[in-house]
Amino acid sequence: MTGPQPTTLQSPERRELILRAAVREGLLDPEHAQLAGFVDLDAVAATVDSLHRAFRGPGEVLHTFAAKANCLVPVLERLRGLGMGCEVASPGEFAQALAAGFEPERIVYDSPAKTRSELCRALDLGVAINIDNWQELARIDEILADRAPDEVRSRIGVRVNPQVGGGSIGAMSTATAHSKFGITLADEGNAERLVAAFRDRPWLTWLHCHVGSQGCPLDLMAEGVAAAAGFAEKVNSELGRRQVVGLDIGGGLPVNFDSDLVSPGYDAYVARLRTHAPALFSGEFRLVTEFGRSVLAKAGFTAAYVEYTKNSGGRPIALTFAGVQVATRTVFAPDSWPLRISAHDATGTEKHGGPVVQDIAGPACFAGDLVAEARPLPLLEPGDIVALLDTGAYYTSTPFGYNSLLEPAVHGATVAADGTVRFSLLRRAQTVEDLLARTGG
Incomplete structure (x- = not known):
């Protein structure tokens, strides 16, 4: 076979x-x-089509483009026209995504250092936010203190670090034991504290993880996603309700710089995800992806x-x-x-x-x-x-x-x-x- x-x-x-x-x-x-x-725009369209086809299944999937990989507004406009959303990690990228015409609900805001004003603007517009750390969670608590749950339009999640290890390029590996990103799952007390955080906040309904990009093998990436999916199931089980409704699995598909072959493709990655994290394709969770380099390189x-x-x-x-x-x-x-x-x-x-x-x-x-x-x-x-x-x-x-x-x-x-x-x-x-x-x- x-x-x-x-x-x-x-x-x-x-x-x-x-x-x-x-x-x-x-x-x-x-x-x-x-x-x-x-930039060969025909090739970009073919790549985006292959991405959509690879993840086709029973659940809802939003593929966002990581704006850092090519932040030119006409490029972002073209990707929006191909059905993609946009992942941003700074006020500049946020402004570029809005200038490219992305609807706020199709924008995801990721950054390990978001200011209060950035968070307020994103929440006011209904942009999805992935919380990076406990202090940012407390900051959002303060911002939302005077808002009713039905007034929160943003999809709000927590970035977790599954601590599954790194690939061959350390700077591109974001799920190591000491990564600067996210809340670690294996460190003592964090899993229990996160379950409590979800229990106490009806607006906290997503989990996010990103293992890395260039130099990271597909199985390592899939293992990290599996850890996040497993934790989502743990939260829902312990709370006795469907609290976590969506998983943002990041991006990071490595690019072959050795030849003209596109290898690995999105279908190869999805095959690994189906092996390691079958819950992603059960229809239980909504999905978001954040591919960047692999879409355009x-x-x-x-x-x-x-x-x-x-x-x-x-x-x-x-x-x-x-x-x-x-x-x-x-x-x-x-x-x-x-x-x-x-x-x-x-x-x-x-x-x-x-x-x-x-x-x-x-x-x-x-x-x-x-x-x-x-x-x-x-x-x-x-x-x-x-x-x-x-x-x-x-x-x-x-x-x-x-x-x-x-x-x-x-x-x-x-x-x-x-x-x-x-x-x-x-x-x-x-x-x-x-x-x-x-x-x-």
């Missing part, structure tokens, strides 16, 4: 089609647009011109406009966040020369600004283009302001049946005037 099979969203031929069209239309230009991000790429080339210590170096400002994690943690890179000539056509080991460097003024080191590629020359693959999430949408490097434009692309590529502007390029205004000039 075979399990879910990996699929592809983008082929090298499709990327080349988009890249060549971008060059022809001047969206990439060696003098005026040396760097740009691209493989639908995007970042393209940059090669400005200069040189040899250092016998190894070629290509100096490009794509560096730490758009590939921050890759530059600072290359072992955890390696990127595939494709080489193209000035028209966007992929180069096919024999592989030459070379470094791909960015424009920032520190030695570690490398997006690839000792990478075998066709020998790059000035005027060529490099494409950083699988960068539809984070990367160009959340640039790092090192050296005051300007934020690049980000474009959406769709491809018609006849191969015609149409672009839409998702974020315009930052200008020097924009930069000066932001920095008090």
